[in-house]
Amino acid sequence: MSGWGNKDDKSSTGTVTLAAPSITFNGATAHAAGVITSAAHPFLTGDSVVYNNGGTSIVGLTSTSTYFIVNLTSGTVGLAATEDAALKGDYITTTTDGSGASHTLTHALSNGRGVITGSSTLFTTEAAVGDFIRVGSQEMIVLSIASNTSCQVINANPQVVLTTFSAENYTLNEKPT
Numbered sequence: 001m002s003g004w005g006n007k008d009d010k011s012s013t014g015t016v017t018l019a020a021p022s023i024t025f026n027g028a029t030a031h032a033a034g035v036i037t038s039a040a041h042p043f044l045t046g047d048s049v050v051y052n053n054g055g056t057s058i059v060g061l062t063s064t065s066t067y068f069i070v071n072l073t074s075g076t077v078g079l080a081a082t083e084d085a086a087l088k089g090d091y092i093t094t095t096t097d098g099s100g101a102s103h104t105l106t107h108a109l110s111n112g113r114g115v116i117t118g119s120s121t122l123f124t125t126e127a128a129v130g131d132f133i134r135v136g137s138q139e140m141i142v143l144s145i146a147s148n149t150s151c152q153v154i155n156a157n158p159q160v161v162l163t164t165f166s167a168e169n170y171t172l173n174e175k176p177t
Helices: 083-087
Strands: 015-019 022-025 035-037 048-052 065-073 076-080 103-106 113-119 132-135 138-147 150-155 165-169 171-173
Touching: 015 132, 022 035, 065 083, 076 083, 113 138, 132 165
Parallel strands: none
Antiparallel strands: 015 113, 015 165, 022 103, 035 076, 048 065, 048 103, 065 076, 113 150, 132 138, 132 171, 138 150
């Protein structure tokens, strides 16, 4: 990336792990009338997610089925049956809670977006939105930074499908100018 005139390899120490964006929530206490509450969820409207129940399903949803996110606020989402419905803001209004504290919504890495976590990473001081993170053959662009140890990324190379990795060394490069 030095061809862009920016310093290569910013301070990149430590190791990182890539996982699919997901949330875990309580099917009884974090759900009301089709609205699921999860502080700072990683989803965008139209994202496809797989719902898994952590006990009994929320009535109106089927465990292991794919739904589409309606991003209501930074802390709440609704689920739509189709991408078109999600883009219109039409989410499924469920009336009966499920049970269990480990219901999940997961957005597949194959969709090109993931969450990187690490130790000794200092994302808030060393990285910026638009910077590149490289691990092996996977190159990703930083979309948002949640903390010193967590950031959301998007695949920068459509020829390589993002795959999970754990405790891998990484290189951080400045975004091109």
